[in-house]
Amino acid sequence: MREIDVKLIKEKIENLCIEANLYLPSDITKALDLCYKNEDGALAKDILGDIIENYTLAESHKIPVCQDTGLACVFLEIGQDVHFVGGDLTDAVNDGVRAGYEKGYLRKSVVCDPVLRGNTGDNTPAMLYTEIVKGDKVKITVAPKGFGSENMSQIKMLKPSDGIDGIKNFVLKVIEEAGPNPCPPMVVGVGIGGTFDKCALLAKKALLRPIDTENQIPFYADLEKELLEKINKTGIGPQGFGGKTTAIGVNIETMPTHIAGMPCAVNISCHVTRHKFEVI
Amino acid sequence: MKRINAPLDRETALSLKAGDRVLLSGYIYTSRDAGHKRMCEALQNGEELPIDLNDSVIYYVGPTPAKQGEVIGSAGPTTSGRMDAYAPTLMEKGLRGMIGKGERSLEVVKAMQKYGCVYFGAIGGAGALLSQCVKENTPIAYEDLGAEALCRLYVEDMPLTVVIDASGNNLYKTGRENYLNK
Structure with a gap:
């Protein structure tokens, strides 16, 4: 049994809140840089140039990348051999968020x-x-989530007979309905399986995975690639002004589900997809 | 890029076309969900508004707090559609320009054509970049709303794109069509 003082959790969360909002993760900045090079729409290229200038400025001037510094989504993966001491864990998490957002x-x-x-x-x-x-460590992830994109997310309880095409069509329908609202280029988190609620959580967790990684199951890794390609053929483009770059990444997470169901959730995020973690 | 000024006169507003990139300078106001609700409630009750809407430009933004010695924090646009229920009432009172991001309702576009109003897009998520254009920031009303307070901003060369012009042309439609047909 390892004892961890909840004060440490508070301190870590405070820092993670600040850092996540100032510095975009490198998988996102690399993808934006690459899309800028490959974009063939004139206005779209200008917009991507401004987006790159924005994250660069945020970093150098220590200004939040986006003014919507989000709901503070905090994920704790707690080793079963950990015993928290020194106070209430939930209070410590909220104290960390409070301090981070103030400071x-x-x-x-x-x-x-x-x-x-x-x-x-x-x-x-x-x-x-x-x-x-398992284990005696705690992984703390802070992922501030803006609501321009969150509001464009959807879930559907698909039938097993809808098959893989049902999933593809649903994801593309969500993107189409989102259009310019979630500040494209977007990152698309897809959850498939589980229950109604677990499926939505899978989609949110998909947004935590770096977009330069792929699903470990080749079938879903291929689906990620195919969906990204199809989304970028819609022509929605950066900010919805038309162009090649509508999304910079599609991540899929799956889990077992009921014989009668095939839930699919799409959690949309924007080019300011923030997540920062630390293991203690 | 065309340079335009705020307050925005009707003639300039009518000359702008969807897809134009412009640099806006002058005084504009910030307002979003809760501020719009209050302004429309005030108008309904026959009360005076805290600002003169004639030829005014409203920026849909809720900035992050300014650090000491700075004018404003991160200040990019919020999704405009949530202000659709209120925008036509404000246009009737003289609102000439709106800055935000995302689709507008048919009712809003019709009101824009009727009153000669323009909808500009600022880059969503580019709050750090846009904050650099803000040179003055004065709270005017509704300060209890925090990030949603009504403030007057002086902006210099704020980079915007005309998304929907006063004739109802919509870049979200034409930009995508033009890209796919090229």
């Missing part, structure tokens, strides 16, 4: 009630996801 001059974008609204003023509560894994 980092990040926007407070959380309302305390979905219908009655009212800003909580400190960007808490975090969207906390915990998972028990």
Whole structure:
């Protein structure tokens, strides 16, 4: 049994919130640079140039890449041999988010009630996801999620008979309906399988995986490539102004499901797909 | 790139065409979801608005807080569609330009044609870049709304693209068609 003081969790989350919002991950910046080179639409190329200038400026001037510094999605993969001491774990996570969003001059974008609204003023509560894994370590991932793209996400309880074409058609329909709204070029997270809720979580987790990696199952790695190609043939382009670069990555995550079902969730993210992790 | 000024006069607004890239300088206002709701409620109740909408340009933005010594934080556009329910009422009162990103409703486009209003796209997600164009930032009203407060900004050479012009031409439609047909 390894004891971890929750103060350490708070400190790590505070830093991860700030860093995730200032520095885009290298898989995203590399993809943007490559798409800029390959883009053949004139206006589209200009826009991609500005997007590259934006993340460069954010890094050098320490300004958040995007003003929507998001809901703080916090993933904790907790080794089963860990025992937390020194206080409440959930409180520590929220304390970390509160401190990070204050110190980092990040926007407070959380309302305390979905219908009655009212800003909580400190960007808490975090969207906390915990998972028990082997070992005595804790992996902390902070993924601030903007809502321009989140609002364009969808889930569908497909029938098994819809098959692989049903999945492809659904993903492309979601992209088509999203159009210019999620600030393309986008990153597309696809979840297939599980239950209604697990499927949505798979799609969100797909967005945590670097876009220069592929699904370990060759069938799904091929599907990722095929969907990316099809999405980029829609012509939506950067910001929806027309062009080759509509998405810079498609990540698929799957899990077993019921004999009667084939759920499919599409979680859309933008060119500011942020995630930063640390293992303690 | 064409240089234009805010407040934006009707003649200039009508001369802009979907797809034009422009650099905007002058005074504009920030407002988004909650601020729009308040302005429209005030108008409904016959109250005065805190700003003069005549020839005004509203930027749909909720910036990050400014660090000490800086004018504004990250300041890119938010999705405009959420302001569709309110935009025609404001156009009736003189609103001449809107800056945001994403599709607008048919009702908004019709009102734009009727009142001579232009919809500009700023690059969504380019909050750091756009913040550099903001030279002054003065809170005007609704400060209790935090990032959603109504502020007056002085901007210099803000890079924008005309997405929907006052004749109803829409770059989201034509830009994509032109790219696919080239």
